Amino acid sequence: MTPLRGGTQRNPDRRTDGPIVAKFARLLGTPLLPWQRLVADVAGEIDPDTGTYFYDTVILSTPRQCGKSTLVDAVDTRNSQWGPDRFIYYLAQTGKDAGDHFKKYLKTLGSSPLAAITTRPYLGAGDLRQPFANGSVIMPKSVTKVAGHGVQGDKITLDEAFSLSEETGNTILDGFMPTMATRLKATGVQPQLWITSTEGTAESTFFNRRLDACRAGEQSRRTCWFDFGLPADEDPENLDSIMRHHPAAGLLWNKTQLADFREQFQGNPAGWARAFGNRRDEGITDRAIDEALWAATVTAPVTPGDLDGRPVVFGVAVDVDGTHTSVSAGIANNDGTITVQLLRILDGTGYAPTELTRLCSKYGAPVVIDARGTAADLSDRLRHMTDDAGDPLLQFVDMDAGDYLTTGQSFVAGLANHAITHAADPELDASAANSARKWAGDAWRVSRRGSTGLTSPLESCMLAAWGAAHRPEETGPLQIY
Ligand SMILES: Nc1ncnc2c1ncn2[C@@H]1O[C@H](COP(=O)(O)OP(=O)(O)OP(=O)(O)O)[C@@H](O)[C@H]1O
Ligand SMILES: [Mg+2]
Structure with a gap:
């Protein structure tokens, strides 16, 4: 036999x-x-x-x-x-x-x-x-x-x-x-x-x-x-x-x-x-972000002291089964470019509300988070947090489902056009290397299940970049691409 x-x-x-x-x-x-x-x-x-x-x-x-x-x-x-x-x-x-x-x-x-x-x-x-x-x-x-x-x-x-x-x-x-x-x-x-x-x-x-x-x-x-x-x-x-x-x-x-x-x-x-x-097909055949493009768009990390009043937004993403929550900052630079920087990879989703409350009040910054998918539950919790007067504790950048689907593509376009840079971070590099694309027609998004590591660090950067370009206090969306 x-x-x-x-x-x-x-x-x-x-x-x-x-x-x-x-x-x-x-x-x-x-x-x-x-x-x-x-x-x-x-x-x-x-x-x-x-x-x-x-x-x-x-x-x-x-x-x-x-x-x-x-x-x-x-x-x-x-x-x-x-x-x-x-x-x-x-x-x-x-x-x-x-x-x-x-x-x-x-x-x-x-x-x-x-x-x-x-x-x-x-x-x-x-x-x-x-x-x-x-x-x-x-x-x-x-x-x-x-x-x-x-x-x-x-x-x-x-x-x-x-x-x-x-x-x-x-x-x-x-x-x-x-x-x-x-x-x-x-x-x-x-x-x-x-x-x-x-x-x-x-x-x-x-x-x-x-x-x-x-x-x-x-x-x-x-x-x-x-x-x-x-x-x-x-x-x-x-x-x-x-x-x-x-x-x-x-x-x-x-x-x-x-x-x-x-x-x-x-x-x-x-x-x-x-x-x-009967061999498992485990290759990431389709990296979301090309290795050479990623390497060419790295920049030095920003410390809070050098922000100089540049506006900040926080992108938040959650991995499959809620194992981790990543928070990244999107910084709108004076020359119209955007720098994204991974700030935190938190265990689970439980620590995120407190940490975001702290970050948002410190920087007067809004949050970008997908209201569906793996982040739906956290998004819901964040949106229901109120202060003593009953007002919402956090401010959000409005993003509908259609917008969400464009965040990955516009991020890659922004990198390619020198409109976006990412602050050097080994965990973000790993996430970029392990994140695969999933196509639906002509559009793609990060495939959480098709990837071989955490996708939330990269996804939070994509959201932060999108948010920095669509900040609520702008009269119209900031056009950078
Ligand atoms: N013991 C058997 N004797 C004769 N024919 C068989 C026998 N077992 C399976 N077959 C035939 O072999 C073909 C494949 O069988 P089956 O569909 O059960 O395989 P499978 O492993 O489920 O395939 P798939 O992975 O494509 O679903 C069928 O046409 C089936 O009738
Ligand atoms: Mg069968």
């Missing part, structure tokens, strides 16, 4: 339900491939103390076109027969992804000998489901739909988990995990969570964190995991290497077809390595 890149070994001291899954797979016309059988055998191990599944969580990563989803179908079908009235969810990125896959499954099931244990499927637009004669049901859902409600069930699969952010994935788990113990008690069968996917990108925060924990040996003892793909020292352009490490190679397709697959990835070597080598 194809060697695993990493994962849980079969414990031969435990019985396993794998052979029963294999029987269901045969009846569905897709007899398990050797790698699928290994996963079914390990995931199906029975705890001798409880008589039910040993593992409550299964994490599976393989290249594309391996048979992941097909394996899930066989396992789900088997799971529906552990007892009456079982609830099984198949979740994918969108309702369409989940539904498309599920409709294929319904066809396979309906024309298999297993049709005898099913009742008529529901084919409603928002209500696809396959009920079984014993009252169990398998339901496909879109991740986004489920995220708001949470699911309670006996088995739930998050297929294509690379598409989930940590936040969305966790919302789903928050609904499911607490109900597992209750269902175990009610049914006698340990509920299982399956998380299946090909490797994603730096933005696949939910899957990456879990897979990385397994690779570091930090998974719970009730988690089994399987990682197939090209080892780090092999070349993804070597098709023989792919043949050796892709567990469906030679079984679902051959080397001639593999060459055709490669053709489809012309000009996209990272996409190829991900799809067929």
Whole structure:
């Protein structure tokens, strides 16, 4: 069998339900491939103390076109027969992804000998489901739909988990995990969570964190995991290497077809390595600010004593999950240029209100902060702060959503036009080096999830520069570009 890149070994001291899954797979016309059988055998191990599944969580990563989803179908079908009235969810990125896959499954099931244990499927637009004669049901859902409600069930699969952010994935788990113990008690069968996917990108925060924990040996003892793909020292352009490490190679397709697959990835070597080598695509392919431009626009830091009455605004930005808050000053120089300077990187968002109150009163300066996104909560708190007379404590530079989207681009344009300089700061340099762009049509913004470090230092500078050019006391916006 194809060697695993990493994962849980079969414990031969435990019985396993794998052979029963294999029987269901045969009846569905897709007899398990050797790698699928290994996963079914390990995931199906029975705890001798409880008589039910040993593992409550299964994490599976393989290249594309391996048979992941097909394996899930066989396992789900088997799971529906552990007892009456079982609830099984198949979740994918969108309702369409989940539904498309599920409709294929319904066809396979309906024309298999297993049709005898099913009742008529529901084919409603928002209500696809396959009920079984014993009252169990398998339901496909879109991740986004489920995220708001949470699911309670006996088995739930998050297929294509690379598409989930940590936040969305966790919302789903928050609904499911607490109900597992209750269902175990009610049914006698340990509920299982399956998380299946090909490797994603730096933005696949939910899957990456879990897979990385397994690779570091930090998974719970009730988690089994399987990682197939090209080892780090092999070349993804070597098709023989792919043949050796892709567990469906030679079984679902051959080397001639593999060459055709490669053709489809012309000009996209990272996409190829991900799809067929199961390599995470982690490069920042698109730095928000070009390295040479950044180096050419550095200036000396300004100390409060040399401000000489130059007006200041404070840009405030927050990292993903509120881990850090950065504050930068935008200084409007007398020659019409703007200097930005990183002042603080605060832990979390809790220290920001006090620090900003202090800075703003000291410099008589307004604040620029995005009212949406990662800073929304902090922005709200800042805007509601009042003094003893009930007046707002801080002054803000008005910025609507459209303005916000231009801050990155106008910052880079300002650097290029010598209208903006940035005060030397190693943490700001790191942020500029690690911040990637994310395009939407012709516009880009800093991609918080696509970046490999803190983005708030750079983002706070972008906001400070924009704010310095749009200060409220100006009769009209100061035109500098
Ligand atoms: N055990 C099997 N026997 C025969 N055909 C199989 C088997 N497993 C999977 N296949 C077929 O291989 C193809 C790919 O399978 P599947 O869609 O399950 O892979 P996947 O890993 O989920 O792919 P993707 O990453 O693209 O979602 C499908 O056409 C499926 O029917
Ligand atoms: Mg699939």
